[in-house]
Amino acid sequence: MNALLTDPAEFASLLQRFFAERLLQQKNASPRTIAAYRDTFRLLFGYAERERGTPPAKLTLNDFDSTLTLDFLTYLETERRNTVRSRNARLAAVRAFAHYVALQCPPALQLMQQILAIPMKRFEKPLLGFLSRDEVQALLAAPDITTWCGLRDRMMLTLLYNTGARVSEMIGIRVADVTLATTSSVRLHGKGRKQRTVPLWKETAAEIRRWLAYADLKAEHPLVPTRKGLPMTRTNVAERLALAVSEATERCPQLQGRRISPHTLRHTTAMHLLQAGVDLTVIALWLGHESPVTTHGYVEADLAMKERALATIAPPGAGKRQRYRPTDAVLKFLESL
Numbered sequence: 001m002n003a004l005l006t007d008p009a010e011f012a013s014l015l016q017r018f019f020a021e022r023l024l025q026q027k028n029a030s031p032r033t034i035a036a037y038r039d040t041f042r043l044l045f046g047y048a049e050r051e052r053g054t055p056p057a058k059l060t061l062n063d064f065d066s067t068l069t070l071d072f073l074t075y076l077e078t079e080r081r082n083t084v085r086s087r088n089a090r091l092a093a094v095r096a097f098a099h100y101v102a103l104q105c106p107p108a109l110q111l112m113q114q115i116l117a118i119p120m121k122r123f124e125k126p127l128l129g130f131l132s133r134d135e136v137q138a139l140l141a142a143p144d145i146t147t148w149c150g151l152r153d154r155m156m157l158t159l160l161y162n163t164g165a166r167v168s169e170m171i172g173i174r175v176a177d178v179t180l181a182t183t184s185s186v187r188l189h190g191k192g193r194k195q196r197t198v199p200l201w202k203e204t205a206a207e208i209r210r211w212l213a214y215a216d217l218k219a220e221h222p223l224v225p226t227r228k229g230l231p232m233t234r235t236n237v238a239e240r241l242a243l244a245v246s247e248a249t250e251r252c253p254q255l256q257g258r259r260i261s262p263h264t265l266r267h268t269t270a271m272h273l274l275q276a277g278v279d280l281t282v283i284a285l286w287l288g289h290e291s292p293v294t295t296h297g298y299v300e301a302d303l304a305m306k307e308r309a310l311a312t313i314a315p316p317g318a319g320k321r322q323r324y325r326p327t328d329a330v331l332k333f334l335e336s337l
Contacts, residue, residue: 002107005061010105012057015041018100030193032168040093047072061105066114069094073118084123091118130268131260136161138252139260142244148215148227153240155211156224156232160262162204163188164269164287167238167262171231175212176219180205190288198286237262 004010023029023037045056051071054063069091076082076090095116102112131139140157144150160170169188177187184205185197200208208223217223222231232240241262249255266287273283283289 004105004107005111008058008060011060011064014061014101014104015097017104018097022100032191036089037093037096040090041097043076043090044068044072044094047075051075061101061108061111064101064115065111066118069115069118084121088120091120129259129264130271131264133272135248135252135255136265136268136272138248138255139244141251142248149240151211151214152224153244155207156237156240157244157265158204158207159186159200159224160265161269162201163198164266164273165198166190166266166288167234169288170262171222171224171233171237173223174219175217175221175223178208178223180209184208188288192290194288196285196288234262241265 019034019037023034029037045059048059048063048068049055052063052068072094073087073091076087077084082090095118098112098115102109102116140154140161143153143157145154156170159165159173163170163186165173165188169190172189173186177189179185179187184200184202186200187195187197189195215225217225221229224232224237226232226236238261241260245255245258245260270283270287273286274280278286
């Protein structure tokens, strides 16, 4: 057996080079990607130490095999209750490292090929949930704007609905990213380091102006801060949204028992744009989708659009639809152009 496969120092060196050279220097991966990969290996090493008694400092390439990876994935789904999406994201990080090891350490090629052969797990894609306009109105009116948190929450929820921003994009907005002028807009820092600018309604701009005047924030400050002036976290946003939903339920009973997350507001923005007749490609740009194919899911979720399409088709036995025949006057007009 090759000595490199049983040397803990070789495994540690490859892992360090994977993060420092491959991800940071060569690929210039985003901080979010680095953090996601880091957390994956923290979980994997913790699992290996607990189940196999091998601490991270003694882990070798022989230990890092497909059996360990499959057992780790099972642990994520069964004990940690991770979704299939989360399981697949962890596997993507492991496979990225395995691919790097296969290139850098040929003796480990066969072991790494076995890991690379582990497939992503398929999962059901439920219809997208979204809110009606009345439900959105009740939600936006829920925060108590006589308080610091209520004024911030009103602005935050209005901004989420206006822009369709992801939570990570919203909590990353700085005051300097907002332009309040004749045509107001906000610059969002999206996935893959892609930036986009989204226009703001006059109502949203007014909410932001009111908030900035009240909170006295500087250009470098987060637009949606905590009491300590730090950017809000995903958990903070989810908790404040849950509170607003609870308060809005009194005015809008149909919200009772609904599972509403910050991403639900993103879906709602897309659905309302689609229902207003906005083209799918424009909605894809609005939401920061890499491909309009991702946006097609909103068409599937809108029953009203399907019903309008159905109404254009004659049911069986209704007789053949007559083709439109223009009058002579119309033909003469067209021929004169």
